[in-house]
Amino acid sequence: xxxxxxxxxxxxxxxxxxxxxxxxxxxxxxxxxxxxxxxxxxxxxxxxxxxxxxxxxxxxxxxxxxxxxxxxxxxxxxxxxxxxxxxxxxxxxxxxxxxxxxxxxxxxxxxxxxxxxxxxxxxxxxxxxxxxxxxxxxxxxxxxxxxxxxxxxxxxxxxxxxxxxxxxxxxxxxxxxxxxxxxxxxxxxxxxxxxxxxxxxxxxxxxxxxxxxxxxxxxxxxxxxxxxxxxxxxxxxxxxxxxxxxxxxxxxxxxxxxxxxxxxxxxxxxxxxxxxxxxxxxxxxxxxxxxxxxxxxxxxxxxxxxxxxxxxxxxxxxxxxxxxxxxx
Numbered sequence: 001x002x003x004x005x006x007x008x009x010x011x012x013x014x015x016x017x018x019x020x021x022x023x024x025x026x027x028x029x030x031x032x033x034x035x036x037x038x039x040x041x042x043x044x045x046x047x048x049x050x051x052x053x054x055x056x057x058x059x060x061x062x063x064x065x066x067x068x069x070x071x072x073x074x075x076x077x078x079x080x081x082x083x084x085x086x087x088x089x090x091x092x093x094x095x096x097x098x099x100x101x102x103x104x105x106x107x108x109x110x111x112x113x114x115x116x117x118x119x120x121x122x123x124x125x126x127x128x129x130x131x132x133x134x135x136x137x138x139x140x141x142x143x144x145x146x147x148x149x150x151x152x153x154x155x156x157x158x159x160x161x162x163x164x165x166x167x168x169x170x171x172x173x174x175x176x177x178x179x180x181x182x183x184x185x186x187x188x189x190x191x192x193x194x195x196x197x198x199x200x201x202x203x204x205x206x207x208x209x210x211x212x213x214x215x216x217x218x219x220x221x222x223x224x225x226x227x228x229x230x231x232x233x234x235x236x237x238x239x240x241x242x243x244x245x246x247x248x249x250x251x252x253x254x255x256x257x258x259x260x261x262x263x264x265x266x267x268x269x270x271x272x273x274x275x276x277x278x279x280x281x282x283x284x285x286x287x288x289x290x291x292x293x294x295x296x297x298x299x300x301x302x303x304x305x306x307x308x309x310x311x312x313x314x315x316x317x318x319x320x321x322x323x324x325x326x327x328x
Contacts, residue, residue, distance in 0.1 A: 005044035009033055019061050021078040030065075030080075032056045037067060037080055050080040060095045063106060068092035073110070090114045090124070098145040100129075100168060102152040109156070111140030127158060127166075131209075136160040177206055181217070188220060197224045223263060230259030234272065241279065246286070250279040 011034040021028045021039060028047065029040045037050040037059065054070030064083065065076040071091060075084040094111030101107065107129055114124035127134040127143070138161030145154040158164035180203050187196035200217050207214045237252035253276050260268040 007040075007044055007046075010036070014056070015059055017059065017061055021061075021065075023078075030059070030061070032059055032067075035069065037065075037076075039080055048080045050074075050076060050082065057092060058094050060097050062097040064097075066095050066097055066108065068095045068110065073108070088112065088128070091122075094140050094143060096143045096145070098154060100145055100154040100156065101174070102154075103174075109143055109145070111143060111158075113139050125160065127156070134158070134164065134166060136164060137162060173210060174212070177203065177210075177212070180206075185220070188224065191227070193224045193227050197221065197228075200224070226259045226263055230256045230263070230265075230268075232256075233259070234268075237272075237275065241275065244282075246279045246282040250276055250283070253279065 009031075013031050013033045015032045017030040018027050019030060020026065021030070026042055029042075031038050031040070034055060035052045037052075037056065038046055039048040040046050050067070052067060052069035052074060053072060056067055056069045058068050060066045065078065065080060067074040067076065069092075071088050073086045073088070073092060073095065074082060075086075077083055088110075090112045091114070092110050092112055096109050097106045098109065099106055100109075110128040112126055112128045112132075113122040115121075116123040122139060125136045125139050126132050127136065127140060136158060140158055140160050142159035144157040144159075146157065147153065148155045153168040155168050156164075156166040158166065180199070184196055184199035184203055187199060200221055204214050204217045204221070207217060233252045233256035237249045237256060240246070240249035240252060253272050257269055257272045257276075260272065
């Protein structure tokens with residue numbers, strides 16, 4: 001006789017959660033059954049709902065609402081609006097969300113199983129955290145994360161046919177990788193780009209294997225590529241200049257300049273500017289039009305006109321003198 005309200009569900013309820021999803025000071029009731037998630041208020045009125053493609057196996061409420069159904073992980077906001085979905089190769093039975101490596105970011109832990117169609121049974125069961133991290137001899141029924149040794153990393157306890165306690169060495173691994181990063185960075189700062197690139201590429205693979213963010217490594221690799229391209233073009237410019245191919249040298253210098261300017265290498269940019277100026281001077285000298293030699297017309301009408309007049313006058317005088325002598 002104390003029932004306040006009830007509503008008829010399509011299927012049997014699987015899970016019930018009480019959470020103030022909209023942070024209004026009053027808790028909502030989140031229920032799952034079959035493919036559906038329903039959120040009701042304290043008066044029993046349905047406020048929000050979501051339908052998955054398959055039967056919903058589990059839900060976890062954290063910064064978001066995480067639901068797993070079939071091979072899909074659904075990430076919903078607090079009003080169960082879909083933000084992201086991701087499909088995996090195998091069935092997902094369980095989901096929890098914890099910051100297991102104390103980096104301020106939530107990690108998604110999935111209990112997964114592979115179905116063998118021929119045997120008609122689950123043949124593989126494992127814990128998945130961005131990759132398969134632990135095989136189990138039975139379906140994972142529960143996952144608990146706890147920092148048992150107070151080192152900042154959370155250990156993982158799995159409940160399957162057996163009980164698994166997984167030591168978390170992420171903090172030590174991260175410190176080791178940070179040391180490798182610093183050593184690789186020294187090579188980069190010495191401008192030993194060939195070896196630095198090799199070390200950073202190997203380090204990136206290690207970062208990826210643990211699901212660590214590779215943004216800072218990617219940035220260094222992009223800079224190394226710019227340096228390599230810049231020096232390649234600069235050296236091509238030097239070679240062309242020494243061979244007297246000043247147009248080609250100028251183009252290579254200009255292209256190299258773009259890379260070094262992006263890298264903030266002011267001294268190299270100034271050096272290249274001087275090289276470009278030398279190229280332009282050499283090109284200008286090569287293209288100067290030589291002064292043409294005067295022809296007959298120029299001799300007659302040009303700057304040699306006076307000389308011709310003098311010669312003619314002298315000739316006339318000589319003729320006059322010769323004639324006078326003959327008359328005598």
